[in-house]
Amino acid sequence: MEWTQLRVECDIKDLDTVTAIMSMIDNGLMIEDYSDVAEGVNAIYGELLDKELINKDKSRAAVSVYISQERNLSEIMSAVKQLIENSGVKTEISTSGLSEKDWAECWKKYYKPIEIGEKLVIVPMWEDYTPGLGKVTVKMDPGMAFGTGTHETTALCAEMIEKHLPENARVLDVGTGSGILAIICSKLGAREVDALDIDENAVRVAKENCVANGVSNINCRQSDLIADAKGKYDVICANIVADIVIRMSENVGSFLATGGTVIVSGIIETQAERVLKAFSEKGFVCFDKADKNDWNAFVFKKS
Numbered sequence: 001m002e003w004t005q006l007r008v009e010c011d012i013k014d015l016d017t018v019t020a021i022m023s024m025i026d027n028g029l030m031i032e033d034y035s036d037v038a039e040g041v042n043a044i045y046g047e048l049l050d051k052e053l054i055n056k057d058k059s060r061a062a063v064s065v066y067i068s069q070e071r072n073l074s075e076i077m078s079a080v081k082q083l084i085e086n087s088g089v090k091t092e093i094s095t096s097g098l099s100e101k102d103w104a105e106c107w108k109k110y111y112k113p114i115e116i117g118e119k120l121v122i123v124p125m126w127e128d129y130t131p132g133l134g135k136v137t138v139k140m141d142p143g144m145a146f147g148t149g150t151h152e153t154t155a156l157c158a159e160m161i162e163k164h165l166p167e168n169a170r171v172l173d174v175g176t177g178s179g180i181l182a183i184i185c186s187k188l189g190a191r192e193v194d195a196l197d198i199d200e201n202a203v204r205v206a207k208e209n210c211v212a213n214g215v216s217n218i219n220c221r222q223s224d225l226i227a228d229a230k231g232k233y234d235v236i237c238a239n240i241v242a243d244i245v246i247r248m249s250e251n252v253g254s255f256l257a258t259g260g261t262v263i264v265s266g267i268i269e270t271q272a273e274r275v276l277k278a279f280s281e282k283g284f285v286c287f288d289k290a291d292k293n294d295w296n297a298f299v300f301k302k303s
Contacts, residue, residue, distance in 0.1 A: 002069045005096035006077060009062040014089045021083045021241060022063045024268050025076055032062040075151055082177055083241045083266075085199045116155050117162040120184060125212060136187050139212050140180055141205075156290050156297035157239045157265035158184055164261050164288065164299055165190065169234035172196070172255065174226055174248065179206030179218070181237055186215040194230065196223035232257040238264050242271035246278040253282055253302060265297035272296045 006025075010018045012035050022029055035058045067073050077095070084091050113129050114122045123129045125141035161184055165171070168191045173182040176195035185193050195218050197203050206220045221228060225248055226236075234257050238245055245264045252262060262284065267275050269291070276286055279300050288299040 003066045004069075004073055005064050005066055006073075006080065007062055007064040007094050007096070008080065008084070009060060009092040009094075010089060012059055012061045014091075015061040015063070017087055017089050017243075018061075018063050018084070018091060020243070021080065021087065022065055024083070024241070025080060026065040026067075028065065030064040030066075032064075034058050035061070078177075079151060082175070082199070082202070085202075086175055086240050086244045114155075117159040120158055120162055122158075122180070136184075138180065138183050138187060140178060140209060141212065152292045152295040153239050153266040153297070154180060156292060156295060157181055157237060157263060159290060160263045160265070160288065160297050160299050161185060161235070161237060162188060164235070164263065166234055170232070170257070172226065172229055172233040172236045174236065174238040175240040175244070176206050176220065177202050177239070179209045179220060181239060182206065182218045182220070183209060183213050183215055185235070185237075186210075186218055187213070190235075191217065193218040194233075195220045196226065196228055198222065198224050226252060226255060229255045231255070232260070234260050236260070236262045238262075238266075240264075240266050242267050242275050245275055249275075249278045249282050249284075253284070256302065259301070262300040263297065264300070265295070267296040267298065269294040269296060272298075 008018050008022060015033060019029065019031065067076055081093065112124065113127060116122060119134055119136050121131055121135050121137045123137050123139050125139050129137065131137045158181065161181060165185060165188050167189055171185045171190045171193040173185065173193060173195045176182050176197045179195055182193045182195035195206055197206065200222050203220050203222050210218045210220065225244065233255055236252055236256060238248060245267065256262065264275065275298065279286065283303050284300040285303045286298050286300055290297045
């Protein structure tokens, strides 16, 4: 079996954040942390250390995961890039034995039409597809942005949107990535969608996907979380890492219309209680939830 090393290098002060993000991808982490290496001798066992190890930059660290050929490497890399971008941590991401061109092209190997919920079908832009009766199709070319529907977090969020999106809703999609959730909302009957992302490349990809899907009621723009949100929304959705969802809970209520709903995904099981506690402290009640393979999505309303 072939494996590809996905390595994220960072400042030593950001190691915990990067480790948390990479643990969302795989539990088998390789962590490079040389901050405790003494000059020439292992401080615990008194062993002589290799000169190369001694000379390592102790202000830097790295976290690696090894991805098997059966997994969708491009989806994983896009997820990591998006989560790191949202966290605000500066990193250097590299892979062993994979070129950027190969990464962009390998989408087509793994990405096929996907049915989500009762009527949603996510279809690659390059696939010919005839939808069944009552099906709602969303065409996607994720490019370098995260969000195809194949990852559990995106699928869970899409399912909750299909279930809880009211007719003629005004929607805010925070961390839109490829624009997939915003487009789903539009195609399910939302009257207007604001799609925000901190990454200008993601905003560009989202705009292109909106055009390809023939939706004109989505406003894609660059923003740090909900800093550029305007007015009140009937539904606010976010498929991002737990720490950012918790940060968002501080002021999301001020943008929520009376009786409105907040849908969040991207929550790994070990972080679920923190997210529930943060929203509860801000006066929210969780009235629906879904989970798959240790990932969680929650739906909140103001109590």
